[in-house]
Amino acid sequence: MSFLQKLFRKSSEKPLEEEARVRVEQVIARAYIDPYLGADFFSAQAIKRICQRNGQLRVTIELNYPALSVRPTITNILYLALKRLDGFDDVIVDVQWKIPAHLGQRQEASRIKNIIAISSGKGGVGKSTATVNLALVLAAEGASVGILDADVYGPSQPKLLGIPEGTTPQSRDMRYYAPITVYGLKVMSMGLMVTEKTPLMWRGPVASETIQQLINQTLWGDMDYLLVDMPPGTGDIHITLAQTLVIAGAVVVTTPQDIALLDAKKGIDMFNTVDVPLLGIIENMATHTCTQCGHTEHIFGQHGGESIARENQSELLGSLPLDIKIREQADAGLPIVLADPGSEISLMYKEIALRLAVNVAQPGLITPLPKITFIND
Amino acid sequence: MTTEFTPQHTKLDRSKIPEEIKYHRVSRVLELIYPDQYTSQLSSEFLRVHSPSAEVRGHSPAQAILQYGKKNVNIEGITLQGSYAIRISFEDKHDTGVYTWNYLWDLAENQPDYWQQYLQSLAVAGKSR
Numbered sequence: 448m449s450f451l452q453k454l455f456r457k458s459s460e461k462p463l464e465e466e467a468r469v470r471v472e473q474v475i476a477r478a479y480i481d482p483y484l485g486a487d488f489f490s491a492q493a494i495k496r497i498c499q500r501n502g503q504l505r506v507t508i509e510l511n512y513p514a515l516s517v518r519p520t521i522t523n524i525l526y527l528a529l530k531r532l533d534g535f536d537d538v539i540v541d542v543q544w545k546i547p548a549h550l551g552q553r554q555e556a557s558r559i560k561n562i563i564a565i566s567s568g569k570g571g572v573g574k575s576t577a578t579v580n581l582a583l584v585l586a587a588e589g590a591s592v593g594i595l596d597a598d599v600y601g602p603s604q605p606k607l608l609g610i611p612e613g614t615t616p617q618s619r620d621m622r623y624y625a626p627i628t629v630y631g632l633k634v635m636s637m638g639l640m641v642t643e644k645t646p647l648m649w650r651g652p653v654a655s656e657t658i659q660q661l662i663n664q665t666l667w668g669d670m671d672y673l674l675v676d677m678p679p680g681t682g683d684i685h686i687t688l689a690q691t692l693v694i695a696g697a698v699v700v701t702t703p704q705d706i707a708l709l710d711a712k713k714g715i716d717m718f719n720t721v722d723v724p725l726l727g728i729i730e731n732m733a734t735h736t737c738t739q740c741g742h743t744e745h746i747f748g749q750h751g752g753e754s755i756a757r758e759n760q761s762e763l764l765g766s767l768p769l770d771i772k773i774r775e776q777a778d779a780g781l782p783i784v785l786a787d788p789g790s791e792i793s794l795m796y797k798e799i800a801l802r803l804a805v806n807v808a809q810p811g812l813i814t815p816l817p818k819i820t821f822i823n824d
Numbered sequence: 825m826t827t828e829f830t831p832q833h834t835k836l837d838r839s840k841i842p843e844e845i846k847y848h849r850v851s852r853v854l855e856l857i858y859p860d861q862y863t864s865q866l867s868s869e870f871l872r873v874h875s876p877s878a879e880v881r882g883h884s885p886a887q888a889i890l891q892y893g894k895k896n897v898n899i900e901g902i903t904l905q906g907s908y909a910i911r912i913s914f915e916d917k918h919d920t921g922v923y924t925w926n927y928l929w930d931l932a933e934n935q936p937d938y939w940q941q942y943l944q945s946l947a948v949a950g951k952s953r
Contacts, residue, residue, distance in 0.1 A: 689906045722908035722925075817842045817856075819902050819910070823849050 460500045470532065471497050471506065478528035479521060483512055483801045495543070502536040504529060510544040512804035513588035513671070516797070518542045546590060546671045547808050549695035559593075559670045561807050564688065564697040564723065568710025570679035573731040574700045575603040576777050577767075578676040580784045580793075584800035586631045587784070590671040593626065593633035595661065597688060598678035599654050600647055602638030609780020615639055616665075625666050630785060635665045651683035658684050659691055672804075679710075681717040689721040693816070695807050696726035698764070703730055703751030715759055726806045727764035728756040729799060735769045762806075765799040767792065840929040845910065847899055854899065856928060864932030869953070872897045872914050873942055874931060875921035892951035 463471065476489035484491045488508055496507040506529065508521065522540045529538045548560035565578040578594060586592040596604040605614070608629045616624040616639055626633040637657065641647065649657070667673065675694070678684055688694070697718045701711035715725055730752030736743045746769065756763040767773075776786040784793045844857040852868040873891040875881075882888050894916070901913040905922050913919035923931075931938065946953065 689908070691906070693907050720908070721906050723906075816904060816907055817845045819845045819847075819904070821847045821849060824851065 460498050460505070462498050463504075467534065468497055471504065471529065474528050474532060475506065475508075475525060479524050481510075481521075482798075483805045484510075485805075499535065504532070504535040504538045505541070506539070507541045507543065510542065511547055511808035512544060512801050513546065513585060513590035514542065514544050514801070515587065515589040517801075544589070546804070549693065549807070559667055559673045561671065561695040562673045562675060562692050563726065563803070563807060564675045564677050564694050564718075565700065566677040566685075566697055566714050566718070567679060567700045567707075568681070568712065568714040569701070569707045572700050572702045572707055573767075573773075574679070575607055575676050576773060576782070577698075577700050577729055577731060578674050579604060579607045579777075579782050580796045581800045581803065582632050582672075582674045583630060583782055583784045584793075584797050585672055585804060587788075588797075588801065588804075590804070591669065592631075593635070593667055593670050593673045595665075595673055595675045596634070596636030596638065597658055597661070597675050597684055599637040599649070599657050599661075599684065600678065602636040604634055604636045604676060605638040606643070606780065607777050607782060608632070608634060610634070610639070612643060623664050623666050633667060633670065635661055635667075637661065655683050655687040658687050662688075662691060672807075681713055685717060686721075689718075689723060694723045696724045698726050698729060698803060700729045700731055701752060701755065702732045702747045703745070703749060703766075704747035705751070707747075708751045708755055711755060715755070725759055725761045726803055727762050728752045729764050730766040732769040733766035738771070762802075764802050765795050767795055767799075840925045842925070842928070845902065847902065849898070852896075852898055856932065864928075864935075866928070866931055866935065868897055868899045868914070869894050870931070870935065870939065870942075871899075871912060871921075871923070872916075872918065874938060875912075875918060876923060876927055877918070877921040879918070879920055890945055890949055890951065892946060892949070892953065895953040 462468070472489050472494060475494060476487040480487050481491065481493075484493070488494050493508050493510055494506070495509040496505070498505050506525065508525070514521070521542050525540045526538055529535075529540065546560055549562070565574055565581070567574050575596075575598070582592045582594050594604055596602045610627055610629055614627060616627060616635065618624045624635070626635045627639055628634070637647070675688065675692075677688070699711050699714050701707050711728070718725060732747055733745065733752070734743050735746050752766060753763045770792060772787065772790070773783050773792060776783045779786075783790065784796050787793055839859060842856040842858050846855040846857070847853075848855065854866045854868065854871060856864045856866070858864075872894045873880075875891070880889055880891060898915045899912055900915055901919075903911050905911050909922045909924040910928075911919065911922050
């Protein structure tokens with residue numbers, strides 16, 4: 448295309464007149480309510496551009512979450528709705544996304560847009576499994592995602608992701624290490640630095656030091672989301688992470704039973720204290736369906752996650768069942784969203800992950816940090 | 825043992841996060857500027873003697889150690905702690921005080937009272953600033 452043609456094409460693209468624009472906006476607003484944004488595109492301010500060229504209506508939608516799998520549906524629905532409008536020969540709908548960066552992010556980790564902590568008060572509720580599946584969903588939806596396995600004493604990400612034993616991060620200068628890339632995720636874990644069978648017998652300060660090294664000496668590169676798989680409890684590592692990173696938000700995983708909820712509440716209080724916003728609760732092992740008779744049972748009780756979410760003005764992102772497939776595939780190193788992407792559980796993970804992405808993009812969650820200056824007067 | 829909830833450990837109110845923190849080296853005053861143009865000024869001596877560090881406060885009111893002779897102490901550095909606090913390092917090598925936004929707000933709000941209390945404690949202990 449010649450330069451003149453390009454110029455001509457650009458100039459022939461015109462904005463719509465006020466009345467026509469309002470009409471198009473109304474059609475878009477009525478056509479589709481986004482389940483993740485919980486609103487239509489007009490009120491969510493996701494309509495980026497409306498213009499016309501030679502009788503052709505062009506609409507650009509910009510979402511704040513990665514939406515590879517929902518894009519065709521949205522495009523199609525809007526196309527069909529807008530086609531019925533009078534006055535245009537043709538319609539082009541373009542759906543894009545731009546993941547906003549958490550403004551509070553500091554210089555040293557500024558290439559990571561959003562750091563999300565996946566935590567729980569109690570161990571064994573499925574944090575690591577949830578982390579890996581959520582990360583894989585976000586990556587599959589078109590985001591660049593990494594996992595920091597912050598559980599230095601009991602790292603489980605290498606096993607969950609099927610990273611072969613003996614794989615170690617590469618380093619040129621023994622100071623900065625490249626994360627291991629697996630299934631499109633960048634992963635760093637203590638499990639990659641020592642062999643699986645070595646128990647780490649460290650006191651708090653050493654663990655704190657190590658976790659700082661894992662964060663600062665990894666060449667993370669540009670990333671939309673870094674999910675931090677936190678160790679259970681509220682200890683040294685948690686404090687170190689809260690102090691060294693600006694965490695965009697935290698997700699608390701819990702089972703619906705009282706004893707786990709009690710610990711989950713402590714976890715939430717900890718994040719409140721260090722001003723990390725709660726992005727939502729994930730209830731894990733909520734139900735179990737008997738493989739013999741098909742009966743579904745709430746083995747750990749009901750509504751626990753929901754009530755804790757309500758108490759903390761947060762939301763229940765989802766309730767996942769206790770399913771043998773999740774465990775089997777996790778142990779086999781092929782998480783369920785990869786092994787069986789069409790399964791009910793994988794779809795649940797997708798709902799949770801996208802809702803999480805929308806929550807972390809909300810500007811109200813961002814803590815504006817003060818500028819510190821020294822003046823000689 | 826009962827844990828008392830001090831301003832240091834309560835849920836943060838976002839309007840208490842300053843927009844700007846300025847330290848005036850010569851007058852030794854820390855100026856906090858808040859979103860609604862509200863400002864507060866805290867002297868480095870006041871901040872130093874009210875450091876929330878365990879080295880000053882101990883782990884209960886009974887263990888608190890009275891700070892004195894800090895009249896001319898200067899601030900060497902201020903660093904952000906996560907998104908919830910600042911850590912202030914003073915010239916006298918005291919750098920373990922983590923001042924949360926809530927705590928700074930409380931110090932500013934009750935400055936006259938706290939200062940009077942401090943002067944009284946000094947007088948009782950027979951120490952000077």
